[in-house]
Amino acid sequence: MKPEEEVRKTRYQTYALVWVTLIILTGITLSAAGRELGGWTVLIALVIAGTKSGLVLNYFMHLRSERLTVFKVIIPLVLAVFLVFILLTFSDLAFRGGVK
Amino acid sequence: MDETTAFALEGQRDATGARLGMWLFILSEILLFGGLFILYSAYRYKNPVDFHHASRELDVILGTLNTIILLTSSLSMAASIAAIQRSQRKLSMVLLIATMALGLFFLVNKGFEWGAKMEHGIYPNAPTLLARAKGEILFFGLYYVMTGLHGLHVLVGVCVLLVMLILLSKGKVRSTHFTPLENSGLYWHLVDIIWIFLYPLFYLIS
């Protein structure tokens, strides 16, 4: 084990920029909510939330600067697991009346 | 795997290992809330109209304010770590206090929100709520459980940050050893990310 390694130092500027982006995205999702978008509403909300989370994960949580494979794998892994759980559950819920 | 096998150097700290452990714990937290999100999706799928109606009763302004509060607290958290990396201990502590203050502000807002709802008779098992459509009962049930569990995590986070503040003040967390602060930051950002999803799913579906 190496002694306390050099974790890349992020500049304050970068953090501030990320924060501004997050606020802007919050504004976008708020305004999108006010409109009639039908079935797209959930998808757009999730995409924006996903983007915001991606920014927090990569920049605030430094995931971007991690080099080891295991760090690169864990978030896709947990997303895949969650997706599988929710899809298989819906294979029940969405088809209770039979496959149309 | 691409890393060279790790030497077990005696007496050396393994910052990467500590971080890995924290990330793995975070995965378990993501799935803890994930279970609740599965329930949310299931019941929203079954009761789209009721969810839409119920959501209108939540205060969008308060929700948005809380979102901005948490996002800003994430900024101050990350900056606090950046500061101690640069040996700027006082700045680091100030930023940490700001993070805690924002966290508490979030909880106070949540308290008011909940209080207002309860005054109107909207809380689990309340007669007023039970008289409503099933989907609305479920919406508010999930609202209390999910924001409640999240709030509990915010509270724990504030306590953890308090401990970090003390360690910072004593020099136990410093530029050559800031892993505890970094790991606390990871936890705090997780709590922020969970709210990033809770916000549109509860406040913005009307």
Add this chain to the structure above:
Amino acid sequence: MTTTGAAESIRPRISFYENQGRHNGILAWILTQDHKRIGILYFIFVMAFFFSGVVLGFFMRLQMIAPGGAIMKPQTYNSLFTLHGIIMIFLVVIPAIPTIFGNFFLPIQIGARDVAFPRINLLSWWLYISGAAIVALSVFTGEGPPDTGWTFYTPYSLRTTVNVPLAVFGLFILGMSSILTGVNFVTTTHRLRAPGMTWHRLPLFVWAIYSTSWVQILATPVIGVTLALIMIERFFGVGVFDPAKGGDPILYQHMFWIYSHPATYIMILPAMGIVSDIIPVFARKKIFGYMAIAISGVAIAAVGSLVWGHHMFVSGQSDFAALLFSLLTFLVAIPSAIKVFNWVATLHKGSIVLEPPLLFCLAFIFLFSIGGLTGLIQGALAPNVHLHDTYWIPGHFHYIIFGGMGFGLFAAFHYWFPKMFGRMYNRKMAVWAWVIMLIGFNIFYFSMLLLGWEGMPRRYYDYLPQFRTLHLTATFGSWILVAGLIVMFANLFRGLFTGEKAKDNPWDASTLEWQIPSPPPTENFEEIPVIQRGPYDFKEFDQNG
């Protein structure tokens, strides 16, 4: 591999049992950060809970020995099978191998001095004890223990007035213990391998514990939140599983089984890892298909997380979901079969040494195969309609859990006993115990399969006269099985105190734990070894150690 050879026998040997820290007496154990001591602590308590589970089972079989049997009230019987399930599943089978042998041997097998987070390891043990204590509390306070079955299906679990919240809270705490252990083991495997210990040179037991730990991290939170919701539901009436408020009880079953099916893989994978470690030693031959066994463990963990709906074929889920889950259930049998083929291929043309560890592994293969094949039968949709909630199901899962994981656990006892305790047990007695258990086991549980086939429902405290012969046979078999267990544990217990001192490497095995003293010193290794060969490379081992 650095050899310590002759120097080893001259140096005074201080084992990890000697107190070297600042504590003494019992504190030196319950406040320890030594992974080996923590393993021993788990050993004591897991076995204590196993015994209580066996006693509960014994009384269940006594009730069922004859129709109209009235040694207990129906309510008592309901509580018995609930507690038997809770204790065996959550307090024994899920934790046993990871917490006892994972703790004791994972660090040593990878060439480390301890796990990545020793204090969290201690916390895991305290959470285990606390959770168990709370479950015990639920038995002896208030209106008595839960009567819902270990599955706590809603809405009954929301309405029954017995101590469901207390029991469920205990299990929640136990879940936290499991998650932290998983985090510890994954980090340990990634970060603390000795120089030269690449992923391809890890013992298969390590691969098994590693895969299991991922399941612990990812699946346990889902049951955590589900159990929390039972408590929240009962205290606050939120409504998420209550049909009266729009909740869906089938959704509860989804959430419950999303963890509880992968939990069965938490149970079996470590046992398979033990078999994979033992067979090469007693065939004195490299394992056949190392990579296939390693990856199949990962595959079982992955695909096994997709099959939970096979517990719900007749619950009311959609036909489409049922079809999907049935297909996936058949797929997950494949990696298990791969392991069995590879074990058998390893034995083929090997230099077989019929010692107790190998005997238990052979029993594992036989019993696990029966369990697996019966699983396929019930995993097919049409037969499931007939077999669900009959005695076929507990017949199946006792073959897998007890015949599989249980015998794997016993194999581990007989393999690693000399290393952990520095003594040897009586090998002849061990073989006798094995014979008696095997006979009793099959009489008992095969009768259950037949009972289920004939239509005997499970969780019933009484039955129609037509089932009497098979029930009598089953109870009789259970007595033989218990006799075998008594012989086995008495033998091991006696070996602990009066067994002859064991050599450092009585089995002439090549994995790292056998290259250090029996019992090991606190720091495991004099010097961290440098690894230059695979774990079952006997040719290299015989030449260079």
